[in-house]
Amino acid sequence: MDFGFSIAPTSPMSTLTKTASRSLWREAASVAREQLTHLDRPAWRRFFLALGGLGLAFLLAVFSAALNQSGRHNWGMLSAALSLLLAGIVAVKVVPYLAKRTALERWMEKIEYEFTREGVVYFLVIAVIIVAALNTGNNLLFIVLASLLAGILASGILSMLVLERLELDFVLPEHVFAAQPIVSRLTVRNLKWLLPSFSVTVAASQARAKKGLSPTPSGELRPTGGAILNGPVYLPFIPRRAAVTQHVELQFPRRGRYTQEGFSVSSKFPFGFLLKTRAISARQEVLVLPSIAPTEEFYEILPLVSGELESVHKGRGHDLYAIRDYQHGDTARHLDWKASAKARQLKVREFTREDERRVVLVFDTHLEKPDTKALAKFEKAVSLCACLAWHFFEIDAQMQFLTEGFETRMAPGREVVYPTLERLALVEPTSEGETTEALFAQASAAHGFNIIFTSQPRGSVPTSLWGSSYFIFMDWL
Known part of the structure; x- marks a missing residue:
C-alpha cells in the first residue's frame, strides 16, 4: 500500500561525519569537566569581583566628568573620589592575592x-x-x-x-x-x-x-x-x-x-x-663507557695473555677433585684401581674442569709524570683494559676487577662487565704511590690470573706477582 512518501537511505559519509562530530564533542566535554575539577574557584571569584569593581570605578569616573561639565563640581569630586577608592581597594586586596596564585x-x-x-x-x-x-x-x-x-x-x-x-x-x-x-x-x-x-x-x-x-x-x-x-x-x-x-x-x-x-x-x-x-x-x-673496539695493542697482547692464562690453568685439569662410584658410561681410564680394590667395587676419579678461567683485571691509576704523552698512554691503557674486559665477557670467563677505591667480586663476566666499564669511564690518574702497593697486595690475595696495568717500572713490581700475573706497562703502549 503506497502512502506517497519514501525514506531516503543514509549515506556512509554522513554517518562517519556524525560519529566523528559526536566523538569530538564528547572529548571536548570530558576536557571541560577535567578543567573544571582543577579550577581555582576562590581565585576566579575574586577575579570577577575585581572586574566588577573596576567596571564600576570606570563608570563613576565617566559620571564624575559628566557632573563637572554640568556644573555640579561637588558631586563630581565625590564620584571621582569613589572611583579612586574602588580602584585602590582592588589594587590592594585583589591584585596581590591573584599574583601569588599565578605562575609568574x-x-x-x-x-x-x-x-x-x-x-x-x-x-x-x-x-x-x-x-x-x-x-x-x-x-x-x-x-x-x-x-x-x-x-x-x-x-x-x-x-x-x-x-x-x-x-x-x-x-x-x-x-x-x-x-x-x-x-x-x-x-x-x-x-x-x-x-x-x-x-x-x-x-x-x-x-x-x-x-x-x-x-x-x-x-x-x-x-x-x-x-x-x-x-x-x-x-x-x-x-x-x-x-x-x-x-x-x-x-x-x-x-x-x-x-x-x-x-x-x-x-x-x-x-x-x-x-x-x-x-x-x-x-x-x-x-x-670507554671504547671496546679492538685496537692494534689488543691484537698484539691477546695471544700473549691467552697463552699465559692457559699455562696457568693447564695443570688444574689433572688435579683430583673427588672419588665416586662407577656409573654407566664412565671411561675406564679414570678408574681408581686401588680405591676399587679397597672398597670392593669400582671407583672413578673426578678432576677439576679443564676450561676453568678466573681472570683478575687490575688497573693502577698512579702516574708519576702527568704530561701530555703520559696522559695519552693512560687513555690507551683504559681502552685496552675495556677491550680485555669485553673479551672475557664474550667468552663467559670468571672475572674480577680491581682499581683504587673499587673492587668487584669474582663472578661470570656478564655480571661484572658493566660495573667494570662504568668505573673505567670515570677513572683518572692519581699521584699517590701508596695506592699502588695496596693494589698489588690485593692482587696477590686474589684467586685468579692477574692482568695488571701499571705505569710503575719493572723493578718495583713484587716478585710474588710474576708467577701468576701478566703485566702491561703503560710505557710500552
Whole structure:
C-alpha cells in the first residue's frame, strides 16, 4: 500500500561525519569537566569581583566628568573620589592575592631575539620608508609603513604562540660507548589545544651545556665531556595536542660523564625576520663507557695473555677433585684401581674442569709524570683494559676487577662487565704511590690470573706477582 512518501537511505559519509562530530564533542566535554575539577574557584571569584569593581570605578569616573561639565563640581569630586577608592581597594586586596596564585615564571620566560639577514633588509626598508614619509607627508607611505610595522607585531605574536607549551623528551640507549655511533630519540610534544607549531629547531642550550671537569695530578682541570646533543634537530610541523619523534645519530669522542642542563627551542616562523629562541630546562646526563673496539695493542697482547692464562690453568685439569662410584658410561681410564680394590667395587676419579678461567683485571691509576704523552698512554691503557674486559665477557670467563677505591667480586663476566666499564669511564690518574702497593697486595690475595696495568717500572713490581700475573706497562703502549 503506497502512502506517497519514501525514506531516503543514509549515506556512509554522513554517518562517519556524525560519529566523528559526536566523538569530538564528547572529548571536548570530558576536557571541560577535567578543567573544571582543577579550577581555582576562590581565585576566579575574586577575579570577577575585581572586574566588577573596576567596571564600576570606570563608570563613576565617566559620571564624575559628566557632573563637572554640568556644573555640579561637588558631586563630581565625590564620584571621582569613589572611583579612586574602588580602584585602590582592588589594587590592594585583589591584585596581590591573584599574583601569588599565578605562575609568574610562565610569563617571565626569557625569549632571545636575533636578527636574520632577511630581517636586517626588512628593517632597512622600513627606515627608508620612514624618512620618505616624513619628508613628503604622503599618506600612502604612512599606510605602507603601518602595514610593515604590523607585520613585525604579527611575527612576534605568532612566534610566541609557536614556541608556547612545548615539552621535550630525549631518550638515549642504556649503554653508550665512546667513538661508537648510537641512535637517540627526541620527542617534542605540543600541548596547545588549538594551534600547531611550525618550523621548530631544537638544540643544546649553549649557556647550559656543561663540560665535566676532572683534576689531573698536576692540579689542572681538564674536560671529561660536553653537550649531549651536539647538533640542531629541525621539526617542520608539530600538530596540536600531538607529539613528533625524531631519531638522532650521536657519537661521543671520549669516555666520561656528559651533562646537559637544558635545550633551546628556536623558530623563524612566520616571516624569517627574527630568530626567536626559548630555553627549556630538561637536565640530561649520560655516562659514556670507554671504547671496546679492538685496537692494534689488543691484537698484539691477546695471544700473549691467552697463552699465559692457559699455562696457568693447564695443570688444574689433572688435579683430583673427588672419588665416586662407577656409573654407566664412565671411561675406564679414570678408574681408581686401588680405591676399587679397597672398597670392593669400582671407583672413578673426578678432576677439576679443564676450561676453568678466573681472570683478575687490575688497573693502577698512579702516574708519576702527568704530561701530555703520559696522559695519552693512560687513555690507551683504559681502552685496552675495556677491550680485555669485553673479551672475557664474550667468552663467559670468571672475572674480577680491581682499581683504587673499587673492587668487584669474582663472578661470570656478564655480571661484572658493566660495573667494570662504568668505573673505567670515570677513572683518572692519581699521584699517590701508596695506592699502588695496596693494589698489588690485593692482587696477590686474589684467586685468579692477574692482568695488571701499571705505569710503575719493572723493578718495583713484587716478585710474588710474576708467577701468576701478566703485566702491561703503560710505557710500552
